[in-house]
Amino acid sequence: MAKVVKAEIDLSTEEKIKEAASKVFTKKGYGNARTRDIAEEAGINLALLNYYFRSKEKLFDIVMAERIQKLFGILTPILNDTATTLEEKFEKITENYINMLIEHPDLPIFVLSELRNDPERFADRLQAKTHLTQSVFVKQLQEKGTEIHPFHFLMNLLGMIIFPFVGKPVLQTVTGGEENYLALMEQRKKLIPEWLKMMLAKA
Amino acid sequence: MAKVVKAEIDLSTEEKIKEAASKVFTKKGYGNARTRDIAEEAGINLALLNYYFRSKEKLFDIVMAERIQKLFGILTPILNDTATTLEEKFEKITENYINMLIEHPDLPIFVLSELRNDPERFADRLQAKTHLTQSVFVKQLQEKGTEIHPFHFLMNLLGMIIFPFVGKPVLQTVTGGEENYLALMEQRKKLIPEWLKMMLAKA
DNA sequence: AAATTATTTAATCAAATGATTAAATAATTT
DNA sequence: AAATTATTTAATCATTTGATTAAATAATTT
Structure with missing residues (x-):
């Protein structure tokens, strides 16, 4: 296994995607946001987004939780x-x-x-x-x-x-x-x- | 030509579509709204929507103008x-x-x-x-x-x-x-x- | 170093979606 | 009534879009 480095690299790439998603979702809303927009914003391949987060919806859930917390x-x-x-x-x-x-x-x-x-x-x-x-x-x-x-x-x-x-x-x-x-x-x-x-x- | 009746029927069907569009767009937003949703809500064929309004975007423009007026x-x-x-x-x-x-x-x-x-x-x-x-x-x-x-x-x-x-x-x-x-x-x-x-x- | 596991990419799929077309029907005009 | 124009529909297209797959690369463990 590659536990240690996994954790680190995960955090880094995951975080990159999460932040890109937060940016794109916040600007355009869920319905107008494209997973390809997010991938491009994060500078990664589209497949990576699904590799880390399974789906647009799951990624959105995570972003929303953070945004709600930020607002309230x-x-x-x-x-x-x-x-x-x-x-x-x-x-x-x-x-x-x-x-x-x-x-x-x-x-x-x-x-x-x-x-x-x-x-x-x-x-x-x-x-x-x-x-x-x-x-x-x-x-x-x-x-x-x-x-x-x-x-x-x-x-x-x-x-x-x-x-x-x-x-x-x-x-x-x-x-x-x-x-x-x-x-x-x-x-x-x-x-x-x-x-x-x-x-x-x-x- | 069918001027007189065109005007009347147009108004009726056009209005049906416009109101359905207003309802669906208002509830879901542009990005989450589907032209098929609007057609169904209006009780008409999808092609009719494009026959009357050319495109989702043009229909949206018309709806927005009315909604902005309503709000302000x-x-x-x-x-x-x-x-x-x-x-x-x-x-x-x-x-x-x-x-x-x-x-x-x-x-x-x-x-x-x-x-x-x-x-x-x-x-x-x-x-x-x-x-x-x-x-x-x-x-x-x-x-x-x-x-x-x-x-x-x-x-x-x-x-x-x-x-x-x-x-x-x-x-x-x-x-x-x-x-x-x-x-x-x-x-x-x-x-x-x-x-x-x-x-x-x-x- | 070999084996294993994790990460990344290119290519592709399948479904969704906006839009069009050709044909049928209805209304209007001549 | 015939011709013309307007309206409506069913079927279909082309593109977009979310998601997957198989293969390549990199990292980690043994």
Whole structure:
């Protein structure tokens, strides 16, 4: 056997394919992506892709798991931090998300549009229900004694943070070039937490 | 020739195909949609689809034009109404959008994810730049003398309205069934305008 | 070094898929 | 009614596309 080197080379070639797949899938979506695109992007033979991952679908599953984690993994630790106040959570989530989304602007539209195609399929990956309903964040909101359902705050937060990236193709035609867009996103890092604090105060 | 009847029958069969295409494309996206799916949904022969529309792509172009209009057509008349205040515009946009999105929850994710695939292609359909920069809405905001860029308000409004529908597959696993989700959306009709008024007041 | 196992490639397959063609049917015009 | 035009269908094409196979090469073990 060639265990040791297998592991190393596997990781290297496997990783090359996985990253190419992530890039191509994220840019074009599952249906528009061709396994040949991925192979070319990875600089390998098409057969190798199937040798390592058996099928387009299996490769896609692996990519999706990682992309979902990348998109939603930010939330869980912050929402469950007992050491921070609600206000600090707003700030951290906004800051972390916008920084990440500036680097990966096409991540949300990819994940959300693939989830639409088959929500059941990735339901277990999400586990949003448990993560959120029992989160410190929700408890802190309930302690405030507000009439407003906790998820409204979450929708507002995520909506204000993520939507500008989901709608980037449209919105950027309005704001002008990439620089202007980035400048607006930078402003939103400070603005969004303030807006949420206002909502909290009035609630 | 068969002019008169051609026009009528064309409209009927053409419309059947167009509506089937709209349904299938919206649900699955261009890349995952099959012309055979559309033909079956329309209850017609596959060849008929090509007889009327020449190709999948041309049919898609027509569908996209209508879907873009459906998604963004709501905005223009309200944003340019000189008879309403900013506050009333918030209310009208929220009310109209949420009502429409309850009927067509998969519209935004479809349009936005297809726009991502080729933003240039539909740039002329959007014309967001002109429609917005010179809108009454923007002028009214500027009269308020706020430091905050007008587009922040638009992003917040659209983000809070549209995002819950874009993220429905994820968010609904948290909120529970369709009824709960609808109830939350109904609440947002009243809440979102209030939140925007607060942002305006503090700005 | 020989044998074994793992990796990679070129060639090819089979099914899916968008599109066309030729013929049949229906409608309209003359 | 005959001729013309429009609509619809069944059958078929050509290409694309995901996947496999058999052979070549490289690495590892014995």
